[in-house]
Amino acid sequence: MIQSRAPKNAHCSYSQHEKPSMKRTSSMSRSTRETIQLAHSAAKSGADFAIALPPGYYAGALVANYMLAIKNYFIKVAAESPIPGMIYNFPAVTSGIDMQSDLILSIAKSAPNICGIKLTCGAVGKLTRITSIVNEQSFATEYPRKVETAPFRVIDGFIDFLLPSMAAGSSGAITGLANFAPKTCVRFWELCQAVPGSGSYAEAQRVQNLIANADGVAIKIGGMKMLLNRLFGYGGEPRRPLMPMEKERGDLVMEEKYIKDLLEFERGLK
Incomplete structure (x- = not known):
């Protein structure tokens, strides 16, 4: 179980890979520069990790050319962030932008400071395609993370499909349900x-x-x-x-x- 020092009404996380007293921060900035600034502010405040949504403003332009702008966004943010970061795929709050497995894997290979992804798209097939690559030892060997204690993990954004996703290699879930049914x-x-x-x-x-x-x-x-x-x-x-x-x-x-x-x-x- 990942335990957090977040406020008592923050989402709780459950994971196979324990690290007590973990502090997290999240970013909903619409620009690369501001997201990097927020990551630095979070680090100064004592956060261990950051989690960032893809920017959703001008979504039509962002998804053009196989979402190259989205890929560059995460690579740039990860390169300049002082703490490891997670991708947060949540189409419902990012103008429908839904990152596919090929894009996520490409970012994971290109950005060693990214330590995982939270999939709040509920796509078990996508999760399986990602875990089939990142859970292999060959991935860790060929694409080592910047922080050794922060390997790339795939996390469910909902607990309502944890059982099938665990069978597919998920490392856990970040769920709001734990607030009232821990x-x-x-x-x-x-x-x-x-x-x-x-x-x-x-x-x-x-x-x-x-x-x-x-x-x-x-x-x-x-x-x-x-x-x-x-x-x-x-x-x-x-x-x-x-x-x-x-x-x-x-x-x-x-x-x-x-x-x-x-x-x-x-x-x-x-």
């Missing part, structure tokens, strides 16, 4: 280590279904903040211009079968 996420991670066909693996499949259905409710805009407020008394409102979930809708979410099932399972864990 024991369930830890238990699920443990079950994901089970041998297929065993009783524990069957339990992993059951918990995967439980988590996937609840996550589908929680990821609605404003849903996570509302759940944190209702369950723990913190979380606040989403960043504007996003609007908070209406009370009536929040009441319905709290009564959703999948949320209630997950919370019951969470309460039953020690």
Whole structure:
């Protein structure tokens, strides 16, 4: 499990490759220069790693010529960042820009200061194509990382497909669900280590279904903040211009079968 010193409502991470007390930062800058500046500021503040989305402004120009501009962006940022960085592929918040496996692998080979990618596109096939290359010892030998303790890892952006992605070589997940069901996420991670066909693996499949259905409710805009407020008394409102979930809708979410099932399972864990 990757433990973070991030605020208590920050996303929690679970990974095969443990490093306690890891501090992270993220960048949503639309320019190369500003992203590099943010990486330096993060390093001065004590961050161990940075994670950067591809810029999404003028998306049409950025995706031209096989996304050469996107490739150059990550290579330049990584070269000038004082800390290792991760690519964050999240098409829903970057004007639909969806980085494909060939591009990601090309960047990984060209930028030794990049230590992985978070795939919030939910594409298991893409994840498999990447892990089939980067998880091989030959990749580490031919394309060593700048920081030896920060090898290239492929991380799920959602926990709702962790079990199949683990079978494909994923190193873990960064999930918001751990904010209100942390024991369930830890238990699920443990079950994901089970041998297929065993009783524990069957339990992993059951918990995967439980988590996937609840996550589908929680990821609605404003849903996570509302759940944190209702369950723990913190979380606040989403960043504007996003609007908070209406009370009536929040009441319905709290009564959703999948949320209630997950919370019951969470309460039953020690």
